[in-house]
Amino acid sequence: MDIRNCRKCGNIFNYVVGPIICPACREKQEEEFQKVKKYVLENPRVSIQQVSAECDVDAVQIKQWIREERLEIAEGSSLYINCELCGAPIRSGRFCDKCRVEMASGFRNVMNEKRTDVPRHPSNNEKGNPKMRFLQ
Ligand SMILES: [Zn+2]
Ligand SMILES: [Zn+2]
Structure with a gap:
């Protein structure tokens, strides 16, 4: 059982899935x-x-x-609603066409920031620090 407070009325209820409302x-x-x-x-x-x-x-x-x-x-x-990045008027979703294209081409990396904690080129560390090998 997952008991939560409803975000709208504050009543406690048995939360199952979706928005936290009773x-x-x-x-x-x-x-x-x-x-x-x-x-x-x-x-x-x-x-x-x-x-x-x-x-x-x-x-x-x-x-x-x-x-x-x-x-x-x-x-x-x-x-209309506004694009979350540039504020342009849009009819659905979160971003305007222009921002979507820019994000897809990697110009704006807002969506990908969380994925960068896994190093894609581990060998770069060794090259960047050649002296480390001789410290032992
Ligand atoms: Zn409620
Ligand atoms: Zn935009």
């Missing part, structure tokens, strides 16, 4: 999602702030749904 809040969130989804479909030209106000749902939550690609944004809609 079943009651999860259900409420699902209702909010359906409400937002319907509103966005019927009003494709509204901004996130308007959706947030009309549906009484946090704008941060709406942006998260867009990022997770749960909430689809129709062509011509004025809804």
Whole structure:
């Protein structure tokens, strides 16, 4: 059993998987999602702030749904989120096309930083320190 505090209401619950929110809040969130989804479909030209106000749902939550690609944004809609690197307006995911291309070509190594702790060329250490061999 993994007992946690719900991030939304603070109640303790038996955590299983996914976001740390209790079943009651999860259900409420699902209702909010359906409400937002319907509103966005019927009003494709509204901004996130308007959706947030009309549906009484946090704008941060709406942006998260867009990022997770749960909430689809129709062509011509004025809804958008921002690229996490350069802030350009995007319709889904985390990065704009430009940043994605730059990351793929290795220009921006944000995604790969954690993988560099395994040395790819162990022989470089020996070459860099030739004197070490004679210290014994
Ligand atoms: Zn809760
Ligand atoms: Zn970008």
